[in-house]
Amino acid sequence: MDANDPNTERIVTVFGGTGFLGRRIVERLLERGFTVRAASRHPARIGKVFSSTVRMPEAVEADILDDSSIGSAIAGSQAIVNAVSLYVEQGAQTFDRVHVKAAADLAAASRAGEVGQFVQISGIGSDPQSDSNYVRARGRGEQAVASAFPGTIIVRPAVMTGPDDVFLTTIVRLIRLLPVYPLFGDGDTRLQPVYVADVAEAVSQLIDGRNHIASSIFEFGGPRIYTYKELLRVIARQLNTNVRLMPVPFAAWDTLAGVAELLPAAPITRNQVDLMRHDNVASIDAPGLKQLDIEPRGIDEVIRMIERGA
Template sequence: MANQPARNNLAGKNMVTVFGGTGFLGRRIVSRLLDKSVDVRAVSRHPRENKLNDSSGKRPSRQIKADILDPSSIAAAVAGSRAVVNAISLYVERGGQTFERVHVEAAADLAAASRDAGVEIFVQISGIGSDPKSRSSYIRARGRGEEVVKAAFPGAVIVRPAVMTGPDDAFITTIARLVQILPIYPLFGEGRTRLQPVYVEDVAEAVSRLAAGKYATDASIFECAGPRIYSYRELVREVATQLKVRIRLMPVPFAVWSMLATAAESLPAVPLTRNQVDLMRRDNVAANDLPGLAELGIQSRGIEAVVHMIERQA
């Protein structure tokens, strides 16, 4: 069973390998693991020039260059690990990098390579709303990814975050910037989609506890969401209130957003993607019957503090 303390075949191993360890979530998972005195390898295609450290800045991780699409580099990266975390993202399809290739096939390859290497704990980062039957190719790939990982690595743990917030996020930061410059704020549809934004550090702590084997659990899926559910409309108003900005809201049909996103995806720095629009079409809140942050002993934090962190950085 996954997420039990290390057994004999892994005695002495205290290495966690984090694929996507330089990303928005991944680098925080790395830091939280280092805080727990775990040895960490952060894997990405473009290692950072700066070291990835624990929160005191004293314990560095090892950074490894590998591509999840290259099976030989996967095997080398996972060798000797007690736990592996897959925190790789793909938000826009380009050439051979499709949602199916990255979120399904490569996730299965990583889980199988981890199983073959004797890894004891495998944590797959997915997302709330993942659905193998969805009409959206992105949401479907996330759901299929969960299925193939569980098949390749029995006992794998799936962590599904809600939309994540933090000082360098792509969500609240964008809303905060736009409410300050736009006279009228365009909503996704009527702005009724319900969201439960979660602070990225809380998700990182949850993943680090699971990957470090700090929690013996039989649960195979955790949904990590924040303390409050907002409609998108309420969320924009809350950000504006926190920033002391008056805002007028304007509904914009989803069909218009889809057209804008299709055009935006051809830009070098993509400001809006079709999968973001797809995700905004349906509620994105944690299921009541699945464990989450509270079951891992974490008290989730709201968006107010995040808005002020973003404000201070601006």
């Protein structure tokens, strides 16, 4: 879809357009000249979220759990991005409801509305057979969306970093605070943190259609793979501090996360613990940032952003 072709309609609707990744996708699409709708359950917040952007997206009220509210967001769109997240189950908001059923309903409504492109944001490691409710729902969601909207592009990012992230900012804060840093298990899980704006740029390129890579699945990881304990040491070195690492069994993390989830803003969730049980590294078989000619930024750069409060 070419945003600069005056004969082409160029409306893209981003569900989850107020989120950590979604709002950057909105910004990149606006910069590329698309008309962008940011769909949210709280459209009044959109003005604040995009207060520093050159152009504002259209604010559209939509809850993907409510079929009747998504029609007007979809109407006339040439592309839909589903960047809705759910990290902690609450009442009717279960992983299956949001990541499988609602995602598939959104894809089906997009197909019925003659939308040209559907991009489903998922995650590396998504697996319909997983023992983890979260990871299984992400895998089943990918399948359900792809069958409701043939030609769906599935985007699987690694853990994403940014000045306003949860992952790296928490580590930076805790490394300075804690005399001993707890590891997930022995800290051997391999991770490939990716800068959130690089993922957003990649998604905007896929929608722009300038890269003709014949793949329905993309996996986006950063420039380096670290074990968790290596990552902590690299971060500590950059912060000019020492870190003492302590292995903590996964079973203990499960208990801790179960209790933490009772808090209003859980500092750790069971799905985060599940995700730390397995390597989270982009597959060499799936195209990634390199194939889109994007030079991924490393965590050193993101740590500097965090330090500057950018």
